[in-house]
Amino acid sequence: MIERYSRPEMAAIWTEENKFNAWLEVEILACEAWSELGHIPVADVKLLRENASFDMERIYAIEEETRHDVVAFTRAVSETLGEEKKWVHYGLTSTDVVDTALSSLLRQANNILRKDLRTFVDVIGEKAKEHKHTVMMGRTHGVHAEPTTFGLKLALWYEEMKRNLDRFERAADGVQFGKLSGAVGTYANIDPFVEQYVCEKLGLSPAPVSTQTLQRDRHADYMATLALIATSIEKFAVEVRSLQKTETREVEEFFAKGQKGSSAMPHKRNPIGSENMTGMARVIRGYMMTAYENVPLWHERDISHSSAERVILPDATIALNYMLHRFTNIVKNLTVFPENMKTNMEKTFGLIFSQRVLLTLINKGMVREEAYDLVQPKAMESWETKVPFRQLVENDPAIADKLTEEELEECFDYTFHLKNVDTIFERVGLA
Structure with a gap:
């Protein structure tokens, strides 16, 4: 070498x-x-x-x-x-x-x-x-x-x-x-x-x-x-x-101080x-x-x-x-x-919470396909228009009428996704 x-x-x-x-x-x-x-x-x-x-x-x-x-x-x-x-x-x-x-x-x-x-x-x-x-x-x-x-x-x-x-x-x-x-x-x-x-x-x-x-x-x-x-x-x-x-x-x-990244x-x-x-x-x-x-x-x-x-x-x-x-x-x-x-998490207008909205609707009694077909168009609209996903959900009665304000708040709470972090760390021996 x-x-x-x-x-x-x-x-x-x-x-x-x-x-x-x-x-x-x-x-x-x-x-x-x-x-x-x-x-x-x-x-x-x-x-x-x-x-x-x-x-x-x-x-x-x-x-x-x-x-x-x-x-x-x-x-x-x-x-x-x-x-x-x-x-x-x-x-x-x-x-x-x-x-x-x-x-x-x-x-x-x-x-x-x-x-x-x-x-x-x-x-x-x-x-x-x-x-x-x-x-x-x-x-x-x-x-x-x-x-x-x-x-x-x-x-x-x-x-x-x-x-x-x-x-x-x-x-x-x-x-x-x-x-x-x-x-x-x-x-x-x-x-x-x-x-x-x-x-x-x-x-x-x-x-x-x-x-x-x-x-x-x-x-x-x-x-x-x-x-x-x-x-x-x-x-x-x-x-x-x-x-x-x-x-x-x-x-x-x-x-490091004095380090150079490019000659040009x-x-x-x-x-x-x-x-x-x-x-x-x-x-x-x-x-x-x-x-x-x-x-x-x-x-x-x-x-x-x-x-x-x-x-x-x-x-x-x-x-x-x-x-x-x-x-x-x-x-x-x-x-x-x-x-x-x-900051990067916010660049997709809340779209990262789409699964939480989907599952909450299912938990409220909606058939999965029906719930998916309600949520996806709002997600696609958010992609295209850059309008916050939550705003589009709240403005659609077909979705919003099925969710309480508390349930809607929980859908857009990122801490929900991290509730098992401690458990995972324990599994790998990093508790």
Whole structure:
């Protein structure tokens, strides 16, 4: 991932040096396991642990000749050792090291993403409670529907992100597996204890069955989950963008002193952070498709997945880390304009109360079709003439004669629509 969208803690996991460190740890832990079995002398393992190292330039130089990165790595490490070097890579195949180390790196990345997700959920929850009773217009098909609150909109985000957190935990568990089972997964030249030992030390689980590789359905599921989380963030960001339109201006991204919105138009205050979320989500969804195409490997292994994963796994985790951090700050610092929300509610001349008039007429004994056919023409007339809907209702004896003044007043009381807000907040755990 380019530096612009990389945060230091996550980016550090995916450096070449850290990758080689992870490979080296797998190699040394495997030797420790062999020592536990009595196959490698304890003294040799001690020397390996103390002295094994690598020079990255040397690895790259050897790879120029071998055209095999793991062979280049093991030879570069061996050059830093004495006679104990014979135990490096003992009984292992390349993917025993690469896949298990990759799972270890993903585990580190998951720890960061988990923290990010929990912080994001908490921030949304606090903002939802802050605006629990901030009344605004609910819109369906982009058109005024009925009153809601901004807090309810945020409570919806909160609940969705809780589901995403659950999905993430499951998907993260799915990629936190290791395998040291040899060339085709039969443990022909390695004891299953070695796999168990290495995985336990790395905080991984041994794959119950493998070929030369871990199966890539695990990684496809993981990438799909990251893509879904990114898409949820995009969904929320699109809402911010829509509500920040000049004609609406119910919310606005924080605009810092000295910030510029346009090189040409000094007045501009654009929702660039939320727009950025849409772009980043597109990238991660694209990587999801690549992960799915990595699943059908040939027989017990090919490396068609390898080149793709060198890009998509670091990039997707780095990108989602960036998205979560940036959009958390957008939500935390979001400017909300309650007065604009109320003003916008009044732009449709009371039409948002049409269902209340309809249902009240039904409650008074009118057949639904008859009531609907009375109310709709008044609503359409209000749309066309901009005459307040209530005025048209009051002036029509076919409607007004069936309703008392108190009933009519209740029809046009927006608080009626919000009487269950507390109940909804209790359901989602925000009481």
